[in-house]
Amino acid sequence: MTLEKTLQNILGPLRHIGLAATVISTLAGAGSLYGTTLELIDCTDQSRRRNHDSMGQEARTKVYCDGNGKEVKETVDYPSIDTGSDIDVVRTYEFDSSGNMIKQTERWTGKMAVNDKQVTLEYSAAGRRIKMFVDRRIDGTLDESESYEYGPDGNEIRRTSVIYESGKVGMTIIFEYDGKGNFVRELVDFGDGNWEVRLP
Numbered sequence: 001m002t003l004e005k006t007l008q009n010i011l012g013p014l015r016h017i018g019l020a021a022t023v024i025s026t027l028a029g030a031g032s033l034y035g036t037t038l039e040l041i042d043c044t045d046q047s048r049r050r051n052h053d054s055m056g057q058e059a060r061t062k063v064y065c066d067g068n069g070k071e072v073k074e075t076v077d078y079p080s081i082d083t084g085s086d087i088d089v090v091r092t093y094e095f096d097s098s099g100n101m102i103k104q105t106e107r108w109t110g111k112m113a114v115n116d117k118q119v120t121l122e123y124s125a126a127g128r129r130i131k132m133f134v135d136r137r138i139d140g141t142l143d144e145s146e147s148y149e150y151g152p153d154g155n156e157i158r159r160t161s162v163i164y165e166s167g168k169v170g171m172t173i174i175f176e177y178d179g180k181g182n183f184v185r186e187l188v189d190f191g192d193g194n195w196e197v198r199l200p
């Protein structure tokens, strides 16, 4: 599987459920997404990160790290968003002892608070992400979740998204590989029992 395809597999479903660009970037490693340019930095020096909003204006971002150099918090002031505060959003990140991100929170200021979100992640003993839970508005009620299953060789073979409001499976994706472990195609069901075939 090419890196590009891997990113598509990761990003497509995440876009589908509207996960924040920041957590997508964290999961994918790095990259340019949603018009947001991220430059990964050495967090230990409390550096500033270059970060642009959708209008191409440079956002003022501060990054905070724990003693292990892990980024645990960032504050961002987006020039094109006026919330009446110097800080438009505060994002926090928590990690387990293996360094896996287990929680991300996103709290916006003022009228943007409707976008508040908490994402929690669970991992298998092998360190593979197996569950993701999304609580929109951070009101204690879960709104969406995803679960991930893997084959013996570690490739993801099935992903299921649940929308809690309706109590229904929102989307199921089955990933298929050839005998050498190369991605061949995916089958997508948006909850209606019809499988759409997607080729690389």
Ligand SMILES: [Ca+2]
Pocket: 135, 136, 137, 138, 139, 140, 141, 142, 143
């Ligand atoms: Ca909620």
